[in-house]
Amino acid sequence: MFYDTTAHELLSYRPATPVPADLSDFWRETLDETARFPLDVTVERVTETPLRGAEVYDVGFAGFGGHPIRAWYLLPREPRRDAATIIEFIGYGGGRGLHHELLFWSAAGYPHLIMDTRGQGSSWRVGDTPDPGSSGGPQVPGFLTDGLTAREDYYYRRLFTDAVRAVDAARELPSADPARLVTTGTSQGGALSLVAASLHPGVAAAMPNVPFLCDIRASCRAAVTGPYPELVKWCRTHRSLADRAFATLAYFDVACLVPAAQCPAHFGVALMDETCPPQGVYGCFNVYGGPKEITVYAWNGHESGEAHHLENQHRWLTREAGIG
Template sequence: MAQFDLSRAELEAYQPSIDEPTDFDTFWSETLAEARGYGGAPVLERVDAGLTELVVDDVTFPGFGGHPIKGWLVRPARAQGPLPVAVEYVGYGGGRGLPHEQLGLAAAGYAHLVMDTRGQGAGWGSGGHTPDPVGSGPATPGFMTRGIADPHDHYYRRVITDGVRAVDAVRQVDGIDPGRVAVMGTSQGGGIAVAVSGLVPDVVASVPNVPFLCHYRRAVEITDAFPYGEITQYLSVHRGQEDVVWRTLSYLDGVSFARRARAAGLFSVALMDGVCPPSTVYAAYNAWGSLAGGAERTIDVYPYNQHEGGQAYRFAPTLAWLAKHL
């Protein structure tokens, strides 16, 4: 795919007007208060992963609705003192995988919590273990239109809440420094990291790579690729439902969350990305911290890559960013 979106100069200046609902903050404060009302400390079960220098815990914590959410917590075996922690969210269709797939950050001295994504974990990778017990009205296959008729029912209200509760949970674990928490992820995981950064004001650092779930309307207008294509397909069948769909998604747009972020944000974007178009990423990046008095931010650009972005090349910049801020 060639570079198909705005020019580099236009992307760097791109600050679209989005249809943010007036009760956005109320919607999310009530959502999180309800979820936190279920209480519950995380439950850790030590796993023998055959590793001598790292320890692994199978974590279960209460997410949206108090539903049990799984994760892996990987830490250095000989850590001294409370550790900084990075909470990672997974890409679309994937799950938390297997413990030995999550070694890099712990080997660098961090605690690393990888959150399973409810109802996913069968599209790629080594699988997931967290069901989504909530049903849905008519929806296009996938997750983008589950509960699309009402923001209270939408799938990503649950997943984003799970992401916030993952931060709440890991802060309760012995040996974790609750004041040094970062969030991160790629694609869907990057979009969740953006959302959590806007909802948890004392997250210190955020690393969204080629983030999904940002500026939905723009994405649908300029790409046919899925998962955004699920929205297009739904609207092609449910003619005349545009207002309902866009209203629901306005409560879930990464641009709105980005505006509220206080964490230091390290983004990445690929200029040939037809899955998460560059302008949707820049819409969130350029809005980062704008309602919070500003926040440190930088973006790494891959001009000749598609949705794979930087892949393994992201590890070194991520470590440098975490070392600087945690």
């Protein structure tokens, strides 16, 4: 099992998923299709809030297909000089939550955009964004298998595009510096932070923590908990469609996308993670195209570094990336 593999050994691991020959064309066409819809950014100040250290804005923008996406924007009353704007994406099943739930970055003086996740937000943190594009086809409860047999209909085509559009939206927000946009997130959010860094040239740095959707075929064989078993169950039921499903997933495997990334990245990995196995994270880290570092939590599972990791991210952002 990979849990017996050392971090040093994992540094030589390479994902086995072949990169589709038309991967770049697929994503260029997808993003061009969505670019036909006006971004339509709306920013409404929230006046009823217990927060005193930040102004809170309810943000909207048009994501994939022009579908409305919600977000929170927390703007510090005393921002850091030349502060980066942090764009955060949420883990599987969660939404943007309540506006006072994620306060670290704004408390540290950084403008902070928190994107809601279409169709999610009913498992552990509330969300406010529906998914009008759901295929309605047979799927295991969750999102990983929604539209799995056709790349054009697959759930993550919509969500990945939303993440790229969130970067465009951040550029239009009050006090945001378009040259200092940093993506971050944990698990699914970590995957989205890497997707945005790979598909949007305006991302200055990425901070993915235990990212999901990395080296998907190997990860779903190794994972014990979380979303990957949904995929295993789907393939177990739809025996004749498994190869077709993995052909679709190759277009959404983050390890196939990140060689195109150029900005610096700071990864977090947990060597006892049974939800997003470390070999998948390392597979993605090892092929990442830009400058990169990784913080290893040898004895942790999917909780990873938690508050310790926030401190490590902040240190990296200010001292290493030099854009904080």
